[in-house]
Amino acid sequence: MSLSQSGGGSTPPSDLSKDYNVSFDGDSLTWEQSGAHSFANYIKTQMIGAGVSSFTLWPFGVSGQTLQTMLVNQAATYAKIDALKENVIVAYNSVNSILNAGTSAQTQYDDMVTYITNAKNNGYKKAIVITGYHPRLVSGEYNNPTWNSRIDNQEAYFDLIKNTISPIWDAHVDLRLESTLGGAKGQDYNPAYFKDSVHLFQNGDELVGDFVYENGFKAIYSI
Numbered sequence: 001m002s003l004s005q006s007g008g009g010s011t012p013p014s015d016l017s018k019d020y021n022v023s024f025d026g027d028s029l030t031w032e033q034s035g036a037h038s039f040a041n042y043i044k045t046q047m048i049g050a051g052v053s054s055f056t057l058w059p060f061g062v063s064g065q066t067l068q069t070m071l072v073n074q075a076a077t078y079a080k081i082d083a084l085k086e087n088v089i090v091a092y093n094s095v096n097s098i099l100n101a102g103t104s105a106q107t108q109y110d111d112m113v114t115y116i117t118n119a120k121n122n123g124y125k126k127a128i129v130i131t132g133y134h135p136r137l138v139s140g141e142y143n144n145p146t147w148n149s150r151i152d153n154q155e156a157y158f159d160l161i162k163n164t165i166s167p168i169w170d171a172h173v174d175l176r177l178e179s180t181l182g183g184a185k186g187q188d189y190n191p192a193y194f195k196d197s198v199h200l201f202q203n204g205d206e207l208v209g210d211f212v213y214e215n216g217f218k219a220i221y222s223i
Contacts, residue, residue, distance in 0.1 A: 042209025
């Protein structure tokens with residue numbers, strides 16, 4: 001083990017030698033246009049560029065899927081677990097459940113805890129939870145009482161995840177903090193990155209991938 005540059009201890013062992021086996025579960029924001037451009041691909045590019053031995057990507061994102069549907073279909077992700085590899089689950093569903101189906105913040109939170117608990121109990125070693133930016137219009141916040149109420153609910157869910165003490169997940173990536181996309185409530189979306197109020201162009205997915213790599217994977221692994 002090499003000494004740190006400061007001489008005051010040792011650097012942690014590198015995780016570059018691990019064989020990463022990563023499942024990405026979510027909705028269309030996880031697997032944009034059936035993978036034509038997905039933030040998951042950019043994470044793989046970053047990991048391989050950093051020098052990891054291997055990175056296998058399993059996409060489970062389905063357009064329109066809710067977190068509750070993810071729970072029903074979760075067993076499919078277990079089939080991709082490889083006992084000889086570093087199994088990681090990345091879960092991201094911040095739009096369909098709350099904004100489209102009207103799920104409460106507390107129910108969404110409880111279901112995410114259940115989802116990650118199930119993943120860990122069935123062989124995933126590490127888990128990353130992503131919470132998203134808010135959908136918005138070029139002209140600002142949705143001017144609709146129902147939508148505005150659900151956006152408030154979405155904000156509450158984001159904060160429940162953010163403020164969890166001793167979470168079962170290993171990293172939380174809060175996309176509200178991605179400055180270029182502008183994830184704070186009430187912000188206009190940038191048409192240079194967004195093709196509609198929710199979905200991203202390829203350059204937007206690349207920003208998400210970079211952000212998840214830096215604040216998710218690098219928060220867990222020495223890479």
